Amino acid sequence: MDNYQLESELHHLERVLSHMAAEHRFPLSYWRTRLNTVLAAPLVPSQRTRARKLDDMLRTLETRAPEIG
Template sequence: MDNYQLESELQHLERVLGHLSAEHRLPLSYWRNRLNAVVAAQLVPSQRTRARKLDEQLRTLEARAAAVG
């Protein structure tokens, strides 16, 4: 992924994960795969920080989904 794609993907994930619930119609694994693709790329420090925050948000959602299970 080039820097433009990474930035676009981070912005999209920030918007979506901010409004996502554990019962969203797309499985959380879909969002996990998209985030993992971003994390696997070469990120600058500010992008790594943003990706870590997204990971924390998604982990919280995944924990809630498991509890509701």
């Protein structure tokens, strides 16, 4: 993934995950797969920080998912 794609994916994930509830129409596993792809890429420090924040947000949703369903 080149830097433009990484920035685009991070921006998209930031928008979606910040407005998403655990019962969102896409399963959380879909977002986990997309985020894991970003996390596996070589990231600059600012991208790594953003990706870790997204990982924390998604983990919170994943933890709450059984309670909501």
